[in-house]
Amino acid sequence: MxxxxxxxxxxxxxxxxxxxxxxxxxxxxxxxxxxxxxxxxxxxxxxxxxxxxxxxxxxxxxxxxxxxxxxxxxxxxxxxxxxxxxxxxxxxxxxxxxxxxxxxxxxFTVFSMDNIPRTTRAQSMDVLSSQANIAGYKAVLLAAFQYSRYFPMFMTAAGSIPPAKVMILGAGVAGLQAIATSRRLGAVVEVFDTRPAVKEEVMSLGAKFIEVEGAADASKAGGYAVEQSADFQQRQKDKIQEHIRKSDIVITTAQIPGKKAPILITKPMIEEMRAGSVIVDLAAATGGNTELTQNDTTVMYHDVAIVGNSALAATxxxxxxxxxxxxxxxxxxxxxxxxxxxxxxxxxxxxxxxxxxxxxxxxxxxxxxxxxxxxxx
The missing domain is CATH 3.40.50.720 (NAD(P)-binding Rossmann-like Domain)
Structure with missing residues (x-):
């Protein structure tokens, strides 16, 4: 051959x-x-x-x-x-x-590596995981570069600088690596995910898990988000809005195979964020998790940078x-x-x-x- x-x-x-x-x-x-x-x-x-x-x-x-x-x-x-x-x-x-x-x-016979079954035996072939790991790492570095302030807490003779507050939407492979990298840089991290099963992993990395009750089962979705009920989506948005106003960095990772990425962050939410804050949207190629995301583009709205980039592994x-x-x-x-x-x-x-x-x-x-x-x- x-x-x-x-x-x-x-x-x-x-x-x-x-x-x-x-x-x-x-x-x-x-x-x-x-x-x-x-x-x-x-x-x-x-x-x-x-x-x-x-x-x-x-x-x-x-x-x-x-x-x-x-x-x-x-x-x-x-x-x-x-x-x-x-x-x-x-x-x-x-x-x-x-x-x-x-x-x-x-x-032609066509094999698509992003369709590899998400099983234990197939882990060594799982390109989604290997590439998402890099994307989560790079997303935090990109946010830190774009952010107008420090990530870690500093105590100096000139005064103290509080640590950055990072919120991560989605605790898949990319999200978990984003948690770990944010924590290494000294940030305080909160995480949303519709799967209660990831709570232990999130907390083991030193982040706070924010849970919304009543999510649809995503255990068979291969690490992706699944469509949720209208009631759950509204409660989720309310909870995100409650926390996003206190966040300096937001990293979003939620995608649904074959469909447009779910909108998790609305314009009013962004308007409540502090000037100089940063959103890095890893779902940009499938529409993005914010109302304003544009793929391969950084959009400024109310002095908040919304970075659309689904190809961070290639960096x-x-x-x-x-x-x-x-x-x-x-x-x-x-x-x-x-x-x-x-x-x-x-x-x-x-x-x-x-x-x-x-x-x-x-x-x-x-x-x-x-x-x-x-x-x-």
Whole structure:
């Protein structure tokens, strides 16, 4: 089997495979070809890939000659692939249904790493977790840079500076890392989450858990938020409004697969925040958790900065690529035999759950359910 790795297009800075993972694949009898300059934005040189055993090619040759093609972003894949090619990346299939249909009709087998089942066995392949961890860390650093005051408490001869008050909406992987990073920087942290089960984790990191009773069960949502009743949403907003006026930094992480992100912060809430405060919205790409969020943009409203950024993992491309490619390697081991040939075992729940299209049709039930209705990205 020949695996091809495409160079991502701006603004994506990560790469699907780092040289050390290429070396591991070569030892598995897999041929690896990479587009020239594939890892430059992640600080991995062409020489490093060549030394690892990869063949450097131009883009057209990589696409044409690969049995399995790796690209993080779906829009990075262009025409010219083999009729029965396998595509693997982070394709967000619920938001890119037409693209998934098109690939299925062309006979491609499509695996989307963001569709990996959230099970114990699949943890080593969970790209959502590995990348969200970085995003939560970076969100706090971005907020600290944007914030007009200190994070930690300072006691000096010139007077005392109180610690920043951070509120985090959502205690998934990104939220938990944001808690830990905020605490390391000396902030006081409060956390909202609709899942009571995360309370212990939140408190173990030194944050206060703010609970709203009556949330819908999110235990099977794969770490995402689920739609809540109108009554719960109103009580949640009331509780957030009560606490947001005392917060200096707010980091939001709530997303619902295939749907617009829930609005948790309204204009009136923002108007009550102290001048110079910062909101970092990690759900910006799916509409954002505030009424004013714009993706890849910082909006100033009532002297509050609302930073919309869903791609913070790509601001640490070297480590983000390393973690992502290790996730990919662990998944490839499931679909590669000892001779280095492709072996698709759809009896495996991870292989089946990650597959979006195969045999000329959409195989994923959730994507199939979206075909007859408009997406809400």
């Amino acid at each position: 020949t695996i091809g790795v495409l160079k991502e297009q701006h603004p994506e800075t990560r790469v699907s495979l780092v040289p050390e993972v290429v070396q591991a694949l070569v030892k598995m009898n897999v041929q690896v070809q990479v587009e020239q300059g594939v890892g430059l934005t992640s600080f991995y040189s062409d020489k490093m890939y060549a030394d690892a055993g990869a063949t450097l090619q131009d883009r057209e040759a990589v696409i044409k000659n690969s049995d399995l093609l790796l690209s993080i972003q779906p829009e990075n894949i262009s025409s010219g692939m083999k009729a029965n090619a396998v595509l693997l990346g982070v394709f967000q299939p619920l938001y890119n249904v037409p693209q998934m249909q098109s690939w299925a009709e062309k006979g 640490a491309p070297a480590d983000a690529s390393k973690l992502y490619s290790k996730n990919v390697l662990n998944f490839l081991k499931l679909i590669t035999d000892k001779e280095g040939n492709l072996q698709l075992n759809f009896e495996d729940d991870i292989v089946k759950g990650t597959c979006i299209a195969h045999g000329g049709k959409i195989t994923n039930d959730r994507v199939q359910s979206f075909i007859s209705q408009p997406t809400t990205a």
